[in-house]
Structures are given as C-alpha cells and as structure tokens.
Amino acid sequence: MGASNWGMIWTAIMPLAVILYYFFRKKYKDQRVSSTLFWQERMKELQASPYLKKLQHHLLFYLQLAALLFCVLGLLGPFSESETLAGNDFIFVVDTSATMLAGSPSHFEGHRQKMKDLAAQAGGKPVTIITTGNSPEVLLRNEQDLELIEGAIDELAVSYERAEMEQTILFADTLSVSDSTVIHIFTDALDRAVLASKTGQSYQVHGFTETLRNVSIQQFGLSETEDGVRGIVQLVNNSEETMPATVRLSAGGTEKMVEVELAASEELLVPFEDLPNDKLWQATLEVQDDYAADNTMASYLAPPANSILVDSALHELVASGFRSLELDVLLAEAGQLQPDSKLPLVTNQSGLLDGAAPVLLIGRNDETPFDVSGQIDSQAHPLFTYAALEEIYVSQLYPPFEGYETIASIDGHPFIQISPKGDIAVLTDIQLTDWPLFPSFPLFLWSAMDSLSGDAAFLGFFQPNEHRSVSLASKSGEWEIFKDGSYSHSYIEGSGPFIAPSDPGIYEVIGEDETMSMIVRLPGEEKVLSVGSSYAIGQAEASQDTVRFSFVPIIIALILLLVAVEWEVYRRGIATR
Known part of the structure; x- marks a missing residue:
C-alpha cells in the first residue's frame, strides 16, 4: 500500500475545520416563556450540555465529516502494488479440445480462472487470445482493457475437435511482435519436444498433473x-x-x-x-x-461405398473418372454383370435397371440416338451441387424412360433421369459429348456414386466442426439442423462448404421436402486423457516489475454514496420541522 500524492495532506484541515465549526456553533430554538423572569434559567439549561453530547445528536455532521475524510484520502491517491507478469505483451493459446472437459471442476474451468488471474497481473499490457483447432481463431488481439479480456475469457467454449497444438503454436508465433512476447499455452498436456526447437521466444505451458479415471x-x-x-x-x-x-x-x-x-x-x-x-x-x-x-x-448401418462394377464396353474415360475418386473399379463383360449384385453397376444395359443392384446407366443398348442442339437446362438436385452442366456440348440423345423423373434436359428432351428406385440414367454416350474435358465430369461421378451406394436418409459421419462438400439440393436452398428437437444452425446451399456441428451426437438435417440424419463423432485422440505438467521455456524481461491498483475509484463511489445519504438526512430533517 502507498500514496501517490502526499503533498495533498494539508487538505486534512478541512474536516478539522468542520469539527471546530460544530463545536462552537450556537443552536437556537424557539421557546415560549410565561415571563422574562425565567429567561436566564432556560439559557443555563441549554448551555449546560457538554460538547460531546451535542455531537451525538448530529448525524448530518458525521456524514459530512466522513465525506471530507474520504476526499482527503482520495486526494492522497492510495494504491496497492503487485508483481507484474514477465514480458511486455502476452498471447494466450487456449486448448478447446474435448479432453479439457475432464475433471471436476473441469480443466477448462480451471484454465479460465488462471487466465483471468494472469490478465489482472498483466498491468494493462496487451493480451491476445487464440483458440486451437483445424483453423485457429483469434478471439482478441492486443487488448488492454481488463473488462473486455475477462469477457472474452467467459465466452470461451469447448469445440470438441482436435487441438492441432503444433499448428496453433506456429500460428501464434506469427502474431508475436517482439522478443518480449510471452506465449501462455493452456492445455492438459504438451510434450516439451514440441517447443524444443523453438528459440528466441518465451513459452509458459499450463498443464495438469492429476491422474484421472476414464x-x-x-x-x-x-x-x-x-x-x-x-x-x-x-x-x-x-x-x-x-x-x-x-x-x-x-x-x-x-x-x-x-x-x-x-x-x-x-x-x-x-x-x-x-x-x-x-x-x-x-x-x-x-x-x-x-x-x-x-x-x-x-x-x-450403411452399405459399403468403396467399390464399383463398370461395364468394360463403356468408354475407358468412365473407368478413369471413377479411379480418380480413389475407388476400387472392377471391370466386367456385359454378360458378367449381375442384376442382384450389391455393388453399384455402371453400364449401358437397360435391362439391368429392373434388378436390385443400383445402376448408373450411360447410354442405351436398346435404342438409337437422335441429334440435339442447345444448352443444358438442369433442375435443383444433389447430383448437380458441384457439377455444373451449362457449358457441356451434347450431340445426340437416346429416347427417355417413361415414369422417370427428368432432372436435366436439352431443348425439352430429357438428358438425365432418375428412376423411382433411385437409378440414374444419362441418355447419351460419353463419346457423343465433350463432358470428360470439364471438371464437372468426375464431380458428377462422385455425386452419382454417393447417391447409388449411400442411403438417401443418411448424410454421413462427421467430426466436430468438419468442413466438407455434401450433395444437398432443395427448392428453397436452405437446410435446418436439429439435435434432440432443438435447433442448431442452418446451411444455405452455395454459401460454402457444409460445416458440421461441434457437439458430438445424432442430428437431423431438414430441407423443404426431405429429412436426413447425420452423426458427429468424437475424434479418437480425444478419448485418451494425458497427464502433463506446467513448465517454462525461454525468458522475457518486463518493462516494469510491478503493477499498481488505485483505490481512488472506490473512494469516489463511497463519497457519492455518503452525499446521497446526507441529502436524504437533510431532507427528512427539513420535513419534520
């Protein structure tokens, strides 16, 4: 404790002057007497009370005296000092992976309080807060306001995804402004080898040494x-x-x-x-x-989707397109293709559409093509989410199938159709188009494979916050995501990659006319608890060794409170006269 302005000690005479004023102030009171003979006796009674007894009946005096004493104390500028953190600016790297929820209270809550304590000791030095993950995020940059820093710490939440600590530390290094920057890493465990090769930078690792049951x-x-x-x-x-x-x-x-x-x-x-x-x-x-x-x-329970059976009579670019998707492509003669196969079939044999196997039909072996010209007009459908067809040239088409849904056409003639059981029919041969020259060709094959081998009611398995391209298409272009009946967020088609929720569990993805399920799973690395330790690597010097905390704002608040009470006492005294 100390005072920053001892020169203002002379102001202590002000409360002293008030005390003297009350000591010698005369008090007058209207008094009716029956005769002037009793005047001197009445005056003696009034003057007989001691000074101390008069002070006991003056609440207004006590309040004024207290306010003046606090004014004198405030002018002296009282403060307390504590040691500041080493370094001139700080970066907090916060592990938001699922393992931070271990313990009771959790590691995450313990780190929150530790960050607040360190921020208070920073003494107004800049603080930056970074969260871990596949894409490290800067929540706060070079902030000096302690209230804003504590607010950002309170808003921190566990994201359940992998910490990717090495990647995050490299990112934090790029935000370091000088050798006096200290990077504080809040995690459960971090191997020293991760920081062993880093020189010229100071790190403080805050880990946990307790062994937990799991x-x-x-x-x-x-x-x-x-x-x-x-x-x-x-x-x-x-x-x-x-x-x-x-x-x-x-x-x-x-x-x-x-x-x-x-x-x-x-x-x-x-x-x-x-x-x-x-x-x-x-x-x-x-x-x-x-x-x-x-x-x-x-x-x-979903069918496997890593193999596909391709008719060897088709153009070789079809098989090459599927191989580019890292699928196991099995070539077979037309007579060897089985309609009851569990693998998706790619062929031009129209007779296989009646079988149980899912079929991607490219061309037709039972019809003759006719000439067409014009641009392709496609409808909103998951097959075209990433495969635009507008610039493709098609010279000939085969007659369409009755009862099939047409999702793309040329001059009113069906180009791509969907059967009632989900088979896909492309009514042209690959050699009759320039489609393989466009990136949309393998993307269409990928969407077709996903549609044929997957389950229309299941969107897939995801990891927390995973960014992935998915085949979603609806008339409104908007999909709402729910968990246990509670709304999570929405996905707008064409706004970017689909982002999975952060909390593991079962979700419903609801469009205008379709509802699908998706599963978010916790990464395997987040199922193992590690025992760590706290240690420091490197050393940074601070521009100041201590930080001051002034009591003046508290004193001002007390003075204002006393003035308000004093006014209320004075108002009540006036009202009772």
Whole structure:
C-alpha cells in the first residue's frame, strides 16, 4: 500500500475545520416563556450540555465529516502494488479440445480462472487470445482493457475437435511482435519436444498433473447378419483401477443392456446379437469416471461405398473418372454383370435397371440416338451441387424412360433421369459429348456414386466442426439442423462448404421436402486423457516489475454514496420541522 500524492495532506484541515465549526456553533430554538423572569434559567439549561453530547445528536455532521475524510484520502491517491507478469505483451493459446472437459471442476474451468488471474497481473499490457483447432481463431488481439479480456475469457467454449497444438503454436508465433512476447499455452498436456526447437521466444505451458479415471467407447460398429443386425462396442479402460460399467444400445423404442467390468488398462469387445433392423443406433456407457464426453457414440448401418462394377464396353474415360475418386473399379463383360449384385453397376444395359443392384446407366443398348442442339437446362438436385452442366456440348440423345423423373434436359428432351428406385440414367454416350474435358465430369461421378451406394436418409459421419462438400439440393436452398428437437444452425446451399456441428451426437438435417440424419463423432485422440505438467521455456524481461491498483475509484463511489445519504438526512430533517 502507498500514496501517490502526499503533498495533498494539508487538505486534512478541512474536516478539522468542520469539527471546530460544530463545536462552537450556537443552536437556537424557539421557546415560549410565561415571563422574562425565567429567561436566564432556560439559557443555563441549554448551555449546560457538554460538547460531546451535542455531537451525538448530529448525524448530518458525521456524514459530512466522513465525506471530507474520504476526499482527503482520495486526494492522497492510495494504491496497492503487485508483481507484474514477465514480458511486455502476452498471447494466450487456449486448448478447446474435448479432453479439457475432464475433471471436476473441469480443466477448462480451471484454465479460465488462471487466465483471468494472469490478465489482472498483466498491468494493462496487451493480451491476445487464440483458440486451437483445424483453423485457429483469434478471439482478441492486443487488448488492454481488463473488462473486455475477462469477457472474452467467459465466452470461451469447448469445440470438441482436435487441438492441432503444433499448428496453433506456429500460428501464434506469427502474431508475436517482439522478443518480449510471452506465449501462455493452456492445455492438459504438451510434450516439451514440441517447443524444443523453438528459440528466441518465451513459452509458459499450463498443464495438469492429476491422474484421472476414464473408460471410453473406442469404436461402435453395426453389420447385417441373417438374423438381423449385430453390434460391437469396443471399450477401453484408461484408468489404473478396475471399473464396473453398463453398456446400453438404443434405437427408437428398443434398448439392450450389458453389465461389464474392466480391469486396469483393459480393452473389451461387447457384442450385441439379434438386434432389430433399425439402422440408427446409439451406444451409451454408464460408468463413474472423470470424463463423460467419450461415453456415448452413434452408428449407422450403411452399405459399403468403396467399390464399383463398370461395364468394360463403356468408354475407358468412365473407368478413369471413377479411379480418380480413389475407388476400387472392377471391370466386367456385359454378360458378367449381375442384376442382384450389391455393388453399384455402371453400364449401358437397360435391362439391368429392373434388378436390385443400383445402376448408373450411360447410354442405351436398346435404342438409337437422335441429334440435339442447345444448352443444358438442369433442375435443383444433389447430383448437380458441384457439377455444373451449362457449358457441356451434347450431340445426340437416346429416347427417355417413361415414369422417370427428368432432372436435366436439352431443348425439352430429357438428358438425365432418375428412376423411382433411385437409378440414374444419362441418355447419351460419353463419346457423343465433350463432358470428360470439364471438371464437372468426375464431380458428377462422385455425386452419382454417393447417391447409388449411400442411403438417401443418411448424410454421413462427421467430426466436430468438419468442413466438407455434401450433395444437398432443395427448392428453397436452405437446410435446418436439429439435435434432440432443438435447433442448431442452418446451411444455405452455395454459401460454402457444409460445416458440421461441434457437439458430438445424432442430428437431423431438414430441407423443404426431405429429412436426413447425420452423426458427429468424437475424434479418437480425444478419448485418451494425458497427464502433463506446467513448465517454462525461454525468458522475457518486463518493462516494469510491478503493477499498481488505485483505490481512488472506490473512494469516489463511497463519497457519492455518503452525499446521497446526507441529502436524504437533510431532507427528512427539513420535513419534520
């Protein structure tokens, strides 16, 4: 504690003058007497009271005296001093991955309080806040206002995605303005080797040394069997003690439960046989551990989509286009193509459209093409989300199929059609167009493969905040995303890549005429808790060693309060006269 303006000590005579004024002030009171004979006696009674007794009846005096004393104290400029942080500006790198939710209270809450304490010790020096992830984000840049810094810290939230700590630290290095910049890293654990090669920069790592209990669902998969659906849940006990647990599988109104016990560091496969033919299931782990984010996982029973069967009679550019998508392309003669195959078929054999296998028909073997000219007119459809057809030249078309939906046409003649069961018919041969010369050709093949091999009711598996191109098309161009009936956000077609939600779970993607499901899964790296430590690498000097905290604002507030009370006392005294 100290005072910054001892020269104002002379103002202490002001409250002293008020005290003297009250000591010698005469007090007059109207008094009716029956005769002047009693005047001297009455005056003696009034003058008999001691000075101290008079002071006890003057609340207004006490309030004025207190206000003056606080004024004198404020003019002296009292303050307290504390040591400031080393460095002239600071960068806070905040780990927002899912493992920061471990512990009670969580690591994330502990780091929040630590950041506030450090910001208060910064003494008005600039503070920058960066969050981790695939795309590190700057929440605050060179901010000196402590209130704004604390507000930004309160708004921090866990994003559940991978920390990508090395990438974030490299990004933080680019924001360093001088050798006196100190980068504070708030995480659970960071290997010293990550910072070993960095010289000329100062780092403060704030980690956690406590060992926590954790049992996680590492994998959850579904497969079709002759008797229904089979589910397998892989559990991993990362604790140093035996952990009892309950595994539940649920889908709609169906639920199955298994009691298990995992020894320390044990991995266990829990099978569930003869499940109903529901496609969307969720596994839940009930266990008394210190980390709950990895205790749930959802899965969807979808057909494989890594192989495709192509008719060898088609132009070789068709097979090349599919190979560019890193698919396993199987070539077969027309007579070897099976209509009941589980793999998608690419052919010009119209007879295969009646089979159970999904078909991409390119051309027709049962009709003769006719000449066409003009631009392609396409409708809103997921196949054309990333494959624009406007500049493609087509010289001839085959007759269309009756009862099929036309999604692209040339001069009123159907060009691309969709069958009632979802087969795709391109009514031309590849050699009759210049389509393979455009980037839209492999993109169309990718969309067609995704449509044929996937499930129209399932959008796919995503990781938290993942950016991905998806085939979505609706008349309104807007899709709303819900979780457990609560609105999450919207996606506008053409506004950029589709961004998955950050919170793992099952979501509904709802368009104007269509509803699909999607699953956001926690990354595998976020299912393992690491034990770390706090340490420093490098050293930065500060331009000042201490930071002052002034009491003047508090004193001014007290003076204003006393003045308000004094006015109320004076008003009540006037009213009772």
